[in-house]
Amino acid sequence: MGGVKAGQQSGRAKRLPRAERERQMTDAAVRVFGERGYRAASMDEIADLAGVSKPLVYLYLNSKEDLFTACIRREAAALVAAVRAGVRADAPADRQLWEGLTAFFSHTAEHPDGWAVLHSHARTGGEPFVAEVGAMRDEIVSFVTTLIAAAAREAHGDPELAEREVAGLAQALVGAAEALAGWANADPSVSAKEAATTMMNFAWSGLGSLMDGQRWSDRRP
Template sequence: MRERQMLDAAVACFARHGYQAASMDEIAELAGVSKPLVYLYLNSKEDLFTACIRREAHALLAAVAEAVTDTAAPPDERLWAGLLAFFGHAAEHPDAWAVLSRHARTQGEPFATEAFRMRDEITAFVADLIGEAARAAHGPADFVGRDVAALAEALVGSAESLATWANGTPDVTAREAAATLMNFAWSGLGNLMKNERWSPR
């Protein structure tokens, strides 16, 4: 219970100030505990920040995984469910999203590795869905491997940027953000599944 309170306070503080400027005194005050108790539970500021990243990454991944449990659903419906969960979680936990998407990646190691581990898991999931769609559509033989990996990276990168924009833009809902990306991405993917590729004139 106390550790959760400290992590909650730390996430809020890191989101507001960034890693360097965040104060252990402020974190302790927000958590309603003494500073020595924070150190007793979490050893150091570095360990505390790492624990925040791991907890929030696990929560985001769990939300997405729970949303796509229906493996019998078509790939586009599973992707839609995953995007809704992703944008919904980022919107409901803006401090956590700020820590994961911005602060963890700009502070070097070991924090960046923790953040990119989460990104790699989401990208692998998206790549599996794109691969499933390609196989279901009996797509072209060359639509494998690197094509799937590249599209997954592009989609996840777009989702991350759009989630940050949506969180900072009044009146944009998670559903609207998810629909924007789904329309943008899946329409293009649908054409790829039919081997209709754009090429420069």
């Protein structure tokens, strides 16, 4: 990891506003935590990559636990915002789901260290990290639940799917998307669009339709 030595930026770093300095440190922390994991990451390495002294990291961001929590919260908020921003409220139900999935896979591909922090390291780091990432997941599941409910209304004119069934489908869809993002990030040849199409084929078309050769397409007639 090619960090910049603290002394090389010390003069310039002193003139940075506090918010910018914290962003710089958090950027470095996300990269180190994403590559090393919470336990293996060192504050020395984070400080070195950020181009500041380790005492300054502690002064601004307190403990290693607090820093990791800040990384989880920032990356979670960015992911949720990206998914919500990617969906057009006036689009048909299948397009909304397609757009949300595409936004999800695009964001996780563009921010692999942030996704590693959320999907891998936070979940295995124990409390309070599990609770932090769980809150993010709950927000995404809630959003997907509204999309599935809208799809039921569009397809049938009435929300025929029971509320509990809609919630279960949302949980399954989000879980599958999380697993698929891990697979896609491990294979650079898999694009966000390909991953989203795979999910649409699985979730929208269904396994039965796939076996009959039917596939979902983002090219609507």
